[in-house]
Amino acid sequence: MIGAYLEVFSLSGVMWVLIGTVVGILIGSIPGLSGAMVIALTLPMTYYMQATDALILLVAMYIGSTTGGLISATLMRMPGTESAIMTTLDGFPMAQRGEPARALGLGVIASFLGGMFAWLVLTTLSPLLSTLAVRFGPYEIFAMTVVALTLIAAISKGSFLNGLLAAALGALFALPGIDPISGSLRLTFGIAELDNGFNLLPVMLGLLVLGQVMLDSGTKNERAVQKANSSNKVTFSAKDFKENRWNFVRSSVIGTWIGILPGIGGTTASIASYSVAKGFSKNSSKFGSGCSEGIVAAESANNAGTVGSLVPLITLGIPGSVVTAILLGAMVMHNLNPGPLLFVQNPGVAYTIIAGVLSANIIMLVVMWFATPLIARMMYVDKAWLLPPIIIFCFIGAYSVSGRFFDVIAMSGFACLGYIMARAKVPLGPFIIAFILTPMAEENLRSGLVVYGSSYLPLLTRPIPLFFIVISIVTAVWAVWSEISQTRKIKL
Amino acid sequence: MTTIFRLRYEISFLILSLTIGLLILISSRGLPEPTYEPMGAAAFPSAIATITVFLVVLKLLRIFFANKSHLYAEENDQSQLRFFKSLCMLLIFIAFVVLVYFFDVRFWVSTFLFMLLAMVFIRKPSGMRGLLIQCMTLIGFSLVLDYVVTNILYFNF
Numbered sequence: 006m007i008g009a010y011l012e013v014f015s016l017s018g019v020m021w022v023l024i025g026t027v028v029g030i031l032i033g034s035i036p037g038l039s040g041a042m043v044i045a046l047t048l049p050m051t052y053y054m055q056a057t058d059a060l061i062l063l064v065a066m067y068i069g070s071t072t073g074g075l076i077s078a079t080l081m082r083m084p085g086t087e088s089a090i091m092t093t094l095d096g097f098p099m100a101q102r103g104e105p106a107r108a109l110g111l112g113v114i115a116s117f118l119g120g121m122f123a124w125l126v127l128t129t130l131s132p133l134l135s136t137l138a139v140r141f142g143p144y145e146i147f148a149m150t151v152v153a154l155t156l157i158a159a160i161s162k163g164s165f166l167n168g169l170l171a172a173a174l175g176a177l178f179a180l181p182g183i184d185p186i187s188g189s190l191r192l193t194f195g196i197a198e199l200d201n202g203f204n205l206l207p208v209m210l211g212l213l214v215l216g217q218v219m220l221d222s223g224t225k226n227e228r229a230v231q232k233a234n235s236s237n238k239v240t241f242s243a244k245d246f247k248e249n250r251w252n253f254v255r256s257s258v259i260g261t262w263i264g265i266l267p268g269i270g271g272t273t274a275s276i277a278s279y280s281v282a283k284g285f286s287k288n289s290s291k292f293g294s295g296c297s298e299g300i301v302a303a304e305s306a307n308n309a310g311t312v313g314s315l316v317p318l319i320t321l322g323i324p325g326s327v328v329t330a331i332l333l334g335a336m337v338m339h340n341l342n343p344g345p346l347l348f349v350q351n352p353g354v355a356y357t358i359i360a361g362v363l364s365a366n367i368i369m370l371v372v373m374w375f376a377t378p379l380i381a382r383m384m385y386v387d388k389a390w391l392l393p394p395i396i397i398f399c400f401i402g403a404y405s406v407s408g409r410f411f412d413v414i415a416m417s418g419f420a421c422l423g424y425i426m427a428r429a430k431v432p433l434g435p436f437i438i439a440f441i442l443t444p445m446a447e448e449n450l451r452s453g454l455v456v457y458g459s460s461y462l463p464l465l466t467r468p469i470p471l472f473f474i475v476i477s478i479v480t481a482v483w484a485v486w487s488e489i490s491q492t493r494k495i496k497l
Numbered sequence: 498m499t500t501i502f503r504l505r506y507e508i509s510f511l512i513l514s515l516t517i518g519l520l521i522l523i524s525s526r527g528l529p530e531p532t533y534e535p536m537g538a539a540a541f542p543s544a545i546a547t548i549t550v551f552l553v554v555l556k557l558l559r560i561f562f563a564n565k566s567h568l569y570a571e572e573n574d575q576s577q578l579r580f581f582k583s584l585c586m587l588l589i590f591i592a593f594v595v596l597v598y599f600f601d602v603r604f605w606v607s608t609f610l611f612m613l614l615a616m617v618f619i620r621k622p623s624g625m626r627g628l629l630i631q632c633m634t635l636i637g638f639s640l641v642l643d644y645v646v647t648n649i650l651y652f653n654f
Contacts, residue, residue: 017570025506164556166552166556166559167556169552170510170511170514170549170553172555173514173545173548173549173552174514174517174549176543177517177518177521177545177546177549177578179519180541180542180545182536186534186536186538187534187537187538189529189538191525191528191538191539191542192521192525192528192542194524215590217589218586219583219586220583222582222583222585222586222615222618222619223579223581223582223583223586224577224579224595281607309517345651356559387620388619388620389615389616389619390616390638392586392615393612393615393616393619393620394612394638395613396586396590396611396615397608397611397612397642400590400593400594401642401646401650401652404652405650405652408652408653410594410598413594414594416591417591417594420587421587424583425506425509425510425513426510428502428503428506429503429506429507429509429510430503430507431507441522443545447541450541451534451541452534452536454534454535454536455534455535459535490630
C-alpha cells in the first residue's frame with residue numbers, strides 16, 4: 006500500500022495525475038464535451054503506458070472532468086457535465102450578483118471535501134468488501150451483474166423500458182465471437198473479423214464520442230457567442246466554511262453512498278443532496294437564487310459520487326457508470342483481472358487507483374484555485390476547431406486496437422447507433438455496461454450450472470444471490486410503478 | 498414531451514433492435530447442442546434475443562396506444578437541418594476513410610482535406626486571411642500527426 010502511494014506521489018506519478026486532472030477539468034468545463042468522451046479517446050493512447058500510469062491518468066481525468074463542469078455552470082449557466090446541473094441553480098445567480106469568485110470558491114472547496122470524504126470511504130471499505138467478494142461463487146457474480154444492470158436501466162434517463170432495451174441491445178452486441186465455455190465460434194455470420202467479437206474501444210468511441218460529435222455538428226455554434234463573467238478568480242472565506250460545515254459532511258455522505266450504488270452516479274447524487282440540503286436549511290426559500298448551501302450540496306455530492314463509484318469497480322468489477330465502464334475496459338486492456346481478485350492478484354494496482362484519487366483531488370484543488378481564469382477563457386474554443394480533430398483521434402484510436410479497418414467501420418456503425426439512440430432519448434449507459442457485463446454474466450451462469458449440477462435453485466437458496474435478486478425485483482417493480490404513476494400524472 | 502421527429506428516431510431504433518434480435522434468435526438455433534455442460538452456446542443468446550424482441554413489441558404497443566395529443570410537431574425544417582448536418586459530417590468522415598483505405602492517399606493529405614472540409618462545413622471562415630491561417634495550421638497539424646502515426650505508432654494503412 007505504501008509503495009502505491011510512493012509511486013503515485015513520485016515525479017512521474019504526479020505528472021500523469023496533473024495531465025489527467027488539467028485535461029479533465031478543461032474538457033469538463035466545455036459544454037457538450039464529457040469526461041466519458043475524453044477518457045474513451047485517451048484509452049488507446051494508454052496502450053503504450055504501464056497499467057498503473059494509465060489508470061491514474063484516467064482516474065485523474067474522471068475526477069477533473071466532474072469538477073470542471075462547475076466553471077461553465079457558474080459562469081455561463083451551462084453545466085459542462087451533467088452532474089453540474091444543480092450547481093447552475095445557485096452558482097450562476099451568485100455569479101450574476103457579482104460574486105463569481107465566491108461561487109467558484111465554494112464549488113471548488115465543496116468538490117475537494119466531497120472527494121476527500123469519498124476517498125476515505127474508498128480506502129477503508131474497498132479492502133473489506135473485496136475480502137468478502139473473493140468468496141463469491143459463479144451464481145453470486147451472476148446475480149451481482151443482474152442487479153447492476155437492473156439498477157442502471159431503472160435509474161438512467163428516459164424510461165425503464167428504454168433502459169432495458171438499451172441493455173438488451175448492448176448484450177446482443179457482446180455475444181458474437183468465441184463462446185466463453187466451449188471455446189467454439191458463434192454468431193459471427195462468416196465475418197472473420199468478428200471471431201473475437203466487437204472490440205470494446207470502437208464500440209465506446211463510436212457510441213460516446215463519434216455519435217456525440219455527429220450530434221454536436223448538427224447544432225448551432227453556441228459556444229462562440231456565450232460570454233462569461235469577467236471576474237473568474239476563486240476565493241473562499243472561513244465564514245462560508247462555518248456556515249456550511251454540516252452541509253459539507255451531509256452532502257459528502259449522500260454523494261458517496263449514492264455513488265457506491267451501481268448505475269446511479271453523480272447527477273442523482275447532487276439532486277438528492279440538493280433536495281436534502283434544502284429540506285434542512287433555514288434559508289430554503291433562498292435556494293435557486295444564489296444560495297451558498299445549494300452550491301456546496303451539489304458540488305460535494307457529485308465529486309463524492311464520482312469517487313464512490315470506484316468502490317464497486319475495484320472491489321466487485323462492476324461498473325456503476327459509463328466512465329467506470331471505460332475504466333473497467335482499461336483494466337482488461339492491460340491484462341488485469343478487475344473484480345474481487347484485483348486485491349489478491351494485483352494489490353499494487355488497486356492501491357494505486359486509491360492513491361491516484363487522493364493525488365487527483367489535491368491537484369484538482371490547486372489547479373482549480375489558480376488556473377480557473379485561464380480555463381474559463383479556454384471554454385470558448387470554437388466548435389469548428391474542436392470537432393474535426395476529435396474525429397481524427399477517434400479514427401486513430403479505433404485503428405490502433407488491432408490495425409484493422411473493420412474496427413473503423415464498426416466504430417462508424419456504432420456512431421450511427423449512438424446518434425439514433427441519443428435522438429430517441431434512449432440512454433447509452435445501460436448499452437455500454439451490458440456490453441461489458443454480458444460475457445461475465447453468461448460465463449458465471451453457465452459455470453454455476455456446471456458446479457451445481459444443472460440446478461438454478463442455488464440462486465434462490467444461497468443468501469447473497471437471493472439478496473441481489475430481491476434487490477433486482479424490487480428495483481424493477483419500483484421503476485415500473487413510478488413510470489406508470491408518471492404516465493397517469495401526464496394524462497391528468 | 499415527444500416530438501414527431503423523436504418518434505421517428507424511436508421507431509428507427511426499435512426496427513434496428515428488432516432486426517438484430519431476430520437475427521441473433523434465428524442464428525442461435527443453428528448452434529450445436531450442448532455436450533458436456535447443461536446450457537450450451539445457444540441458450541444465452543436465444544434468451545437475450547427473445548427478451549429484446551419482447552421489449553421491442555412492448556415499446557411498439559406503448560407507442561401505438563400512447564395519447565397522441567401529447568405529440569407536438571417540432572419545427573420540421575430545423576430538425577431536418579440538424580439531421581442533414583450530422584449526416585454530412587458522417588459522409589465527410591467516410592470520404593476520409595475511403596481516401597486513406599481505398600485510394601491510398603498519404604495520411605497527412607487526407608487528414609488535411611478532411612479537417613479543412615469539416616471545419617468549413619461547421620463554420621465558414623472569416624475571409625481569405627482566416628482561411629489561409631486555417632490552412633497553414635491544419636497542414637502543420639496533419640504533418641505532425643502523420644509523423645506520429647507512421648513513425649511512432651507504425652500504422653500501415
